[in-house]
């Protein structure tokens with residue numbers, strides 16, 4: 001065993017399993033698993049030594065060092081051979097300084113973590129590099145894995161297919177027919193996945209993929225596979241590193257299947273255990289009101305999760321009614337002084353496009369988180385002097401239909417408060433100058 005090591009552990013028990021075993025739930029009580037790192041081993045380096053090592057790797061051009069995930073490999077998959085890593089230099093995404101937007105919202109400090117500035121345009125790349133690297137390593141060691149499969153609302157499938165294509169591993173994706181954007185759908189098609197559009201919603205696809213992967217020769221890539229969480233959790237140390245190892249007061253993340261809020265908390269757990277940080281941020285999950293089972297459970301004091309039939313939402317990647325990672329997400333909210341809030345379609349649309357006016361280019365899910373910020377500020381639940389980080393989960397370019405419809409004011413029952421219409425004018429200097437004079441004055445900030 002190398003100095004640094006990790007294994008799967010039951011979140012509600014003490015049974016453990018090696019990371020190269022094909023296993024997603026505890027066979028003892030069917031609980032979810034998590035990856036447990038050897039914290040004693042991690043503590044063999046001081047916080048200052050870790051910070052120095054991470055800073056040094058930032059200067060390196062070695063493939064593993066250029067990735068936000070693999071530059072922290074001891075915290076992620078400590079035992080993988082470097083040549084088995086399948087990376088596209090994911091992570092190290094910009095921490096956008098939202099000072100101008102913060103001023104508009106009358107708050108002190110806002111950053112937007114642009115996780116969608118990544119190879120496939122969403123933060124799903126962070127977890128997928130870990131999962132596909134582990135599968136790659138298992139196949140090389142002779143495990144009989146023939147393909148990797150996932151159910152997806154669009155972004156997971158794009159990430160899975162890209163990383164599998166790079167590694168030469170067959171991939172299978174199940175999508176709810178007609179419920180993804182064109183940009184999302186074309187990605188796995190282009191990367192050569194076996195693409196199945198099923199006549200159901202995400203939760204229906206999730207049931208099918210669990211049946212398909214019951215035979216261990218097809219490996220399950222959904223976030224109930226906790227290898228994904230290990231990649232996603234690096235958002236937390238990365239934000240702290242970008243803030244010179246300071247911790248924001250509050251982090252807001254949009255939630256659907258709830259793997260990512262769990263990951264965020266786990267990242268901070270690790271940072272605290274390693275002494276990299278000394279305080280906890282508050283973690284807030286934002287849901288679309290159309291698909292809000294986590295919000296409903298929160299309002300009932302987390303008595304239990306009652307699955308709902310997710311209604312149509314512009315935030316299609318979080319149109320999920322039966323979130324698999326509920327127990328982990330509940331724990332994250334409880335341990336990080338958190339809360340759950342939901343926003344309407346109009347709130348998410350306007351929040352996304354208000355932020356665009358300050359140089360961002362927001363997907364609808366980022367709109368959900370920004371809408372939650374606006375709402376919590378107006379309620380006083382987030383105070384004006386808090387330092388807030390909003391997690392932007394996908395690139396706006398993946399959601400062109402949403403953005404075009406917003407500006408054309410063709411979104412049903414939504415007032416597009418920040419619509420920016422195109423001016424039609426004859427090719428004559430007089431009418432052109434009339435428009436420019438009026439508009440330039442109005443737009444000065």
Ligand SMILES: *Cc1c(COP(=O)(O)O)cnc(C)c1O
Nearest residue numbers: 155256257258259260365393394
């Ligand atoms: C997956 C995804 C989410 C939600 O993450 P969960 O882990 O399912 O809660 C949010 N936004 C986008 C763009 C996503 O792809």
